[in-house]
Amino acid sequence: MQKLLIKGGKKLSGEVVISGSKNASLPIIISSLLFDNPVQFENVPKVKDIYTLINLIKVLGREVEFDENKEILKISKKNKDKYFAPYSIMKTMRAGVLVLAPLLAKFGKARVSLPGGCSIGARPVNLHLDALKKLGAKINVKNGYIDASAPKGLLGANIKFSSISVGATESIIIAAVLAKGITKISNAAIEPEIIDLIKFLNKCGADIKYNSKRIIIIKGVNFLYPIRHKIIPDRIEAGTYAIAALITNGKLLIKNVNNNHLENIFSLLRKIGAKIKTFKDSFIIFRKHQLKPFKIITKPYPGFPTDMQAQFMALATQIKGSSVINEEIFENRFLHVSELMRMGADIKIKKQKATIKGIKNLNGAEVMATDLRASVSLVLAALSAKGITTINRIYHLDRGYSKLEKKLNLCGANIRRVND
Template identity: 45%
Template sequence: MSRLIIKGPSRLEGSIKISGAKNAALAIISASLLAEGETVLENVPQIQDVMILSDILSSLGVDVCWMDEEILRLRVPEEIDHVATYYQVKRLRASNLLLGALLARKRVAEISLPGGCQIGSRPMDLHIKGLTQLGCQISIEHGYIKASRSRMRGARIYLDFPSVGATENIMIAAAVAEGQTILENVAKEPEIVDLASFLNALGAKIRGAGTDVIKITGVKRLQGTRYGIIPDRIEAGTFMVGAAITRGNILVENVIPTHIKPVSAKLQEAGVYIEENDLGIRVIGPETIKPIDVKTLPYPGFPTDMQSQMMALLALAEGTSMIMENVFENRLQLAHELKRMGAKIKVEGRTAVILGVEKLYGASVKALDLRAGAALVLAALAAEGQSEVHNLESIDRGYLNIERKLSHLGADIMRAD
């Protein structure tokens, strides 16, 4: 198993270009199954999750070709397979997005229950509820989701929780369903807006993405196009915290400031200097990190995907902070690894109370999930002495060349087997 060896403390300085958004790319690549002809996607990150999904599409019969590091070409033939096996999807949560796409394209789908990070309960019930209301028949048998349909007809669908995945899955299927679909209480994340923009570029008729209600008028055919994916707001936020925790000075490039307003606001509350300019966002870490309280919520609230990185930062704050995790209950398990580095954190249920310490110290720690792994890397950059971050595969799922980018900013970091 690969690991990162990090010698701290470091001060990160320089500029960094943010890669394309992982969660937008996964949804858009899945939705590409609906397009006739050739689809070319730009600003696609060659991270592990994207590569796994590309391999799954290849196994279904899709012609998948990387034209360069960030450009992916997809050609979907008339006949493709409809089965994604356990061995293909066990490492990828976003494989569930193939359900709506395959039902729309093939009228039948058989997909193993998805894998991914074990950060809490992420059931498929909302996905199934929505697709069923469109006219699909779905059952779960022997660890597989088995689905079929004759005709898909638009419906009025209310989500009990604004699930990102369920919103995306239903949106993809409804794009080619007969009549109008009205989705209520939907997710409003920027990745939802990006998926809607992509589907519209293919010829879909979708309005309201980014609000509580999305209206979709189904069309008969979608045509391939060329489309650029938005920057990754979570990678941007991670490097912003990197500047803060190392008391560094970073210019974060290729970022959409409105997408990370919740993160910027909390960092400013903690004493971090943030300035938006024509080149990106300048982030300068403070000498003293102020304690703050953080509560995760669906967008536009503070993102759960940034909670772990914020916990690492607040471990070095001057005073007591509190984090309340309202989305994924297992995200607070990071506290146990940070305590190995000297952090003082008490977890009760979905709440973590963090008593800031003067210093963290190098230790061997394990990335329990993608964002926890990124947080441990940030903590190691600020800690005294050498740290080893194990289970690097979790980090590679969502960050492209993280050690190369951090080295460019001045970190003493290397990958080892």
């Protein structure tokens, strides 16, 4: 098992090129199961979750070519499709449950293992399953597997989610594209990654409309025409490097971004004193003075993203005064707190509320990553800490960040990846 050794205290300076969005890539790649002809995706990130999904797509009977240098992924159909997604693959990737939707839509049957992934709350799949039932699917969950069938095909329906769910919204969009009739999704998630999925499918002949009131209307079609599609930049990766610049009192030019997708992060950073200069597809970030404490509440997009909560907590440890974070998306997303406290952070938790009292310095320590975003918060904390920090279980980090230590080291960080 690998770990990172990080020597803190280095100001970051230079350029970082942001990768394609993992959270956009996963559902778009999964939707390729709807196609009879080859599809091609550009700007695909080289992260563990993508490689896991590639293995799953292969198991389901598709041929996959991934040009890592050009970040181009090609998927084509083999002679025989398969409908079984095994636990051996699904256990490491929560998004894998999305394959249920295209398998049902295209072939009328599927057997899919319940998913794994980050340990940050229940994230139940019941929203997916209940909605698929409304489209006409018959579903049975037993012994860790979802057995589903739709022998007469899926039929359009009105679906109103009891709570906003990115995964469930993606699942029903994919399922309803080839369904008979019209599907209306109310209380849908409208994250940029979902809009990218919709734009891709529409370019392929789908008929999907959406609005800012969280309504998505899908008119089923008979066939999709494959195209080339470029995945949007990863807004969470961009936000993470923005925090890296601020927490080290450095200055970074962050390239290959969509600044519109970052506005909910930029607005808070500007409010607390960060200087941000935006360009067409890049931005520069730095600070001239001490940052101000803040209060944030995580919300579905366009609210503050839960995937940036841990990074802002690391930043709060270096801001004089008390900052407050209310986590309203997941019920168990403060697992990084105890590890930050090992480095000297002053954090108090009360239910879903964290109060962080900024201190002068964190100290290097041996810590353990517990999920994807928690792991990167420890990297950020280590960059600002005195001494050397050892981060264990970095396989979480590799699930969602491409070449993290290389990108940071090119900007002046001192990070080594070693084997136990």
